[in-house]
Amino acid sequence: MKAAEKVKGAKAQSVKFKYVLGGQNKDAVALYGYTNNRGLNQLEVTSGHLPRKNNEIILDQRAQQQNHYKLGDTYTFKNQAHLKRQTYKIVGFANSPLYIDNTTRGSTNIGTGQVAYFAYIRSSQMNLPTATLLNVRFDSLATKDPFSKAYRHAVNQKVNQLKPIFKERKQQRQAEILAEGNRKLSPATERLTAAQAKITQAKQQLSKQSNGRLKTTAKLTATQTKINQQRARLTAAKTQLAKSATPTYTWSTREDLAGFSAYGDSADRIAAIANVFPVFFFLLAALITFTTVTRMVEEARMQIGTFKALGFSNLAIAKNYVSYAFLAGILGIALGSFVGNQYLPRFVISLYKGYIFTVPIIYYQWAQILIAAILSLIATVGAALYVILRQVKEVPSSLMRPKAPKSAKKIWLERFTWLWSKLHFYQKVSYRNLFRFKSRAFMTILGIAGGTALILTGFGISDSIGASGHRQFSQVINYQAVVQANDPHHLNTVEKTVSQSPQYKSSTPVGTDVVKVKSHGDQLNDVTMYVAKNPHQFTNYVHLRSVQTNAKVTLPKSGIVISEKIANTLGLKPGSDLHVTTANGHEAIIPVAKVVKNYIGHFMYLSPAAYERAFKRSIPIETLMVQLKKVTGKSQTNLSQKWLTDNSHVLGVSFTNDQRKTVNNMSNQMTPVVLIFILLSGVLSFVVLYNLTNINISERIRELSTIKVLGFFDREVTMYIARENIVLAIVGIIVGFGFGNLLTLYVLHQAETATVVFPLTIHFQWYIVATLLMILFNVIVILVAHRHLKRVDMIEALKSNE
Known part of the structure; x- marks a missing residue:
């Protein structure tokens, strides 16, 4: 904490934290040690109260909503949680600013791989010698928009100021841990030294004696063997201490919060x-x-x-x-x-x-x-x-x-005699009027086209956002689970454990890494890199298709295959060079072989030969992509727990279904907004159509009264206007389809995030819906116009102003 607060404006708060298993369903829980509700990340209690006693716990309100826990219930943790007690009384439910999205609580390497909810118990109940989490706040950043580039830039600057301080602190902490460890081991060292001195003394005395020498020698040998065993254990403890004495710091910012x-x-x-x-x-x-x-x-x-x-x-x-x-x-x-x-x-x-x-x-x-x-x-x-x-x-x-009034002119349609001669008298009148009042016709077409385009865009945005997840998990990703071993040497035993499940179909081993990539001065972090152990088999699990030709892509022996978003962000194309830095700091410049379709996330793919050629080393293969038969949410949880329980070498399990749910939730969240825009678009379209028709009638009231006097029936008078509206509506709807696609494409381009591609997708039924809505609006307007025209006072309309 003192090290962190060396940076100007920094305020630090330490917390005991770890992931544990607990509850009725052996849920993965983010467990925090509670001291008080002051300082950073204060809880908002939704019911009950904060923990006051050592046997009390407060849970995430998500646990109340989804797992149906109640105040007063007993909550039990698994023994592996290593707490001072295993059972606690639920005294409250709360929200935390660390978890703003109720649909996710992040991922972990225990249980199902997905955190179910968070919990707080008294800090003294957690068997941790020190705090494991350090929250650092800067008052100067508190007023900035946390999603702005300025904020991200300012945070990166602060992190860059903290890192050198913690690099120095790392050495100090290592010395402290070694000193503390050696202090704890020193009594054992002293006891061994004293015991060895006694044996040495006994041996010296024994050499001077003759009686009972054989029996005493055997006893001393046994004691020496025991001391040697203790010395070996002490040496192993010191070796282990030296290995574990170096602290590891994992850096995260608000962007990394679930x-x-x-x-x-x-x-x-x-x-x-x-x-x-x-x-x-x-x-x-x-x-x-x-x-x-x-x-x-x-x-x-x-x-x-x-x-x-x-x-x-x-x-x-x-x-x-x-x-x-x-x-x-x-x-x-x-x-x-x-x-x-x-x-x-x-x-x-x-x-x-x-x-x-x-x-x-x-x-x-x-x-x-x-x-x-x-x-x-x-x-x-x-x-x-x-x-x-x-x-x-x-x-x-x-x-x-x-x-x-405007004088009638010969229209271009009359030049096509064969067509003009086949039209009825009323049709000829309507077409003449369309060309006679060009400005009004243009405004009507524009109004209907604009309304149709807005309605179609509303549906298109919803479809396109949903299409990202659908295409990613049906056209690109063709595996259902990822299982990670804690060591490459144990991958075979992990695969054997996984293959014994009844839902198992097949699996393929891959090496994975999270890398940084640079090109043309721009950089992308958190890019997932896969190195397929069996490149030809790998394409059955991840379908790689060229962005340019849609042809199937296989992993080449040299060069790298990158996803579309990386290429667009960094301005890359096949043949471009890409600078790659692995999590361990290994760097290489690799030519881009192919750019493939991908809709969510940043991915890179290499064959083992291409990886070794670029980095002059091989990558540890410790991950399995697993294809499963259809699994439900419950069977998915059972599978994960079984694999983790049956094989201690399984480090973590994750399912693509969880990612799919996150993407679907993203799409569902947009639905209300899209529906509002569709509703407003429809209302506006109706108002435009009604207003223009009303103006059309008022401008031509003398003309309409004249034809009524000449003997036209009410229905014929209405159709005199309606026929023009119908023609203009048809043209407006067709033009609106084109505008709708262009507008949707533009909105999607603006809405794309750093990791998501929204493919232009408008399902056919929405064209029908938009058309039917426009027809409905037109019919309503025509019916209203019909009622109005039936009541027209012809004498008053035709009366001379003079």
């Missing part, structure tokens, strides 16, 4: 969506607003002309409409800012399950509000100014007369 990085990644994905969707929402909203305000001013031509004739200035007339648009804009901005900042985030967070956070902290996003306000006023006040400044340039007599 679920912490996943939380940041989820936030980044939501941010990526939130940085794209509002832009398109706003464009559609601006389209509606601009069209509505423009139409409002244009419909007031006669009133503007009257004001001009009465002597009102252009400024006074313009102010009337600009003030209205400004007031509408300001009210919309105020209401949208309040609802958008306070209610919508709370609603999203309430649906976003899985984390320990219960009370959202919401801040007003003033920069975004300012941008939205400026753009909103442009769409409202700007539209009013644009139209009114054109209107006031005309003379009063022109303004007081209705605007002359």
